[in-house]
Amino acid sequence: EDKVVQSPLSLVVHEGDTVTLNCSYEVTNFRSLLWYKQEKKAPTFLFMLTSSGIEKKSGRLSSILDKKELFSILNITATQTGDSAVYLCAVGRGASGTYKYIFGTGTRLKVLA
Amino acid sequence: DVKVTQSSRYLVKRTGEKVFLECVQDMDHENMFWYRQDPGLGLRLIYFSYDVKMKEKGDIPEGYSVSREKKERFSLILESASTNQTSMYLCASRPGQGGSPLHFGNGTRLTVT
Numbered sequence: 202e203d204k205v206v207q208s209p210l211s212l213v214v215h216e217g218d219t220v221t222l223n224c225s226y227e228v229t230n231f232r233s234l235l236w237y238k239q240e241k242k243a244p245t246f247l248f249m250l251t252s253s254g255i256e257k258k259s260g261r262l263s264s265i266l267d268k269k270e271l272f273s274i275l276n277i278t279a280t281q282t283g284d285s286a287v288y289l290c291a292v293g294r295g296a297s298g299t300y301k302y303i304f305g306t307g308t309r310l311k312v313l314a
Numbered sequence: 315d316v317k318v319t320q321s322s323r324y325l326v327k328r329t330g331e332k333v334f335l336e337c338v339q340d341m342d343h344e345n346m347f348w349y350r351q352d353p354g355l356g357l358r359l360i361y362f363s364y365d366v367k368m369k370e371k372g373d374i375p376e377g378y379s380v381s382r383e384k385k386e387r388f389s390l391i392l393e394s395a396s397t398n399q400t401s402m403y404l405c406a407s408r409p410g411q412g413g414s415p416l417h418f419g420n421g422t423r424l425t426v427t
Binding site for chain 1: 318354
């Protein structure tokens, strides 16, 4: 059975800290791994990873995929209170026209001022 | 920017009622998805559609059906609402070809009493 596991389930840090969120997966016919940030409403897209070892970066956020060990990490440096959210990992599987995404349960991050 | 619009933000229905949740996207996406999101369980796929009039069961289709008569609109139907269907429902879309992320609507929080 396909599964996506995120850890930790929740995390509380202080502003300025660096955090690392983990996502491991066991999925047949892997195609991509996505990271989303969810505050009150719709999840917003952060990164899409398809190749091992290539870091994607956007400001203070970065992510990398290891297809051999079947995991990805999302790093947030110099955290701010605005980073408080649930971070979702999703793995895409299937053929091009029949993609399906499987989500982990999310990591709830709270950043204290 | 892709816009995915869900017709209601909050909905309260009684047990046994037939409930329609509507989702419209404006980017001519072939693929559309319905997820429900519950604490500790993450996003779980209910149904998805690869194209007009096509539908596939996701991981938890029991008690739900869908309709995709037009490309831009994907409806989720609860045939006879039950209290265990109280949840946040998220609609998403993506292009049919290539690896593209999901674009989400803002969600409908459904309470069944």
